[in-house]
Amino acid sequence: MENKKEKTILKIQRLPHNKIIPEYQTEGASGMDLCAAIDEPISLKPMERKLIPTGLKIELEHGYEAQVRPRSGLSIKHGITLINCVGTIDEDYRGELCVPIVNLSTEEYTIQPNERIAQMVIAKYEQAKLEVVTELSDTVRGEGGFGSTGK
Numbered sequence: 001m002e003n004k005k006e007k008t009i010l011k012i013q014r015l016p017h018n019k020i021i022p023e024y025q026t027e028g029a030s031g032m033d034l035c036a037a038i039d040e041p042i043s044l045k046p047m048e049r050k051l052i053p054t055g056l057k058i059e060l061e062h063g064y065e066a067q068v069r070p071r072s073g074l075s076i077k078h079g080i081t082l083i084n085c086v087g088t089i090d091e092d093y094r095g096e097l098c099v100p101i102v103n104l105s106t107e108e109y110t111i112q113p114n115e116r117i118a119q120m121v122i123a124k125y126e127q128a129k130l131e132v133v134t135e136l137s138d139t140v141r142g143e144g145g146f147g148s149t150g151k
Contacts, residue, residue, distance in 0.1 A: 011059035018055025031119030044103035058092040068076025
């Protein structure tokens with residue numbers, strides 16, 4: 001017998017300019033697509049950045065966050081990505097979800113109304129209890145940083 005895990009609930013409020021509710025594109029997808037809730041196309045010149053509205057507000061369950069990530073197809077084909085790489089939406093945020101997009105290509109790119117512009121992953125998190133210490137335990141890696149384990 002298949003053991004189905006109960007899914008977390010994500011409450012979504014649609015604003016008047018939203019036309020598309022986020023959805024998972026495949027059964028195994030971890031992220032649901034967010035679409036541009038715009039009436040007119042928005043062009044981004046090379047290295048230009050803009051905040052694109054989704055027309056959505058969300059309410060997360062306690063202990064969950066939403067991570068907004070770039071869409072791989074837009075990134076590799078057109079150089080369109082997020083300014084902050086992965087955006088975090090805290091469980092207590094109730095404003096409109098907007099996606100901070102940047103054009104890293106050498107060509108202008110136009111975002112069309114209702115275009116899928118990012119993906120959102122819902123993830124469980126914990127807040128850490130901080131303990132200030134004077135020393136940390138030793139490890140084999142130690143203080144080896146960027147590139148210390150290879151290329």
